[in-house]
Amino acid sequence: MSIGKTVLTLAILSLDVPFAMAQDAATDRYTLEKSASGFVRLDRQTGAVTLCTEADGTLTCRMAADERAAYDADLARLEKRVEALEKQVAGGAAAKSGELPSDAEIDRSIGIMERFMRTFFGLVQELQGQEQDQSGDPVPDRT
Secondary structure (H helix, E strand, O other), X not given: OOHHHHHHHHHHHHHHHHHHHHHHHHHOOEEEEEEOOEEEEEEOOOXXXXXXXXXXXXXXXXXXXXXXXXXXXXXXXXXXXXXXXXXXXXOOHHHHOOOOOOHHHHHHHHHHHHHHHHHHHHHHHHHHHHHXXXXXXXXXXXX
């Protein structure tokens, strides 16, 4: 065999390695076990169990009854949530968020800010007074 053919053969074999590794990873995901009525397939990634039957050379798999019930319950819950959200949007709940606040809401907000500012500046004056008492000298104007 020539060096060119050897290099080409090695290159082709090296390309098959990632493909083979990907196939191994895919085949390790599921486990099939023989049961009385067919096969039980376990998905090792999700934990889902499916029941499989063989008919006319074809393997047909279906979710287990308890998983199907959980799936249906989750689907019904999500459908109700979507309906509630659609009603909110249709009822204008989303449009209300773009409205301006009322005068009462503005007055309340200003009152809160006023109390905050008075308290804050009161603390500043108190700290300045403590600083002046400790040094005995008047505190310079910092504004």
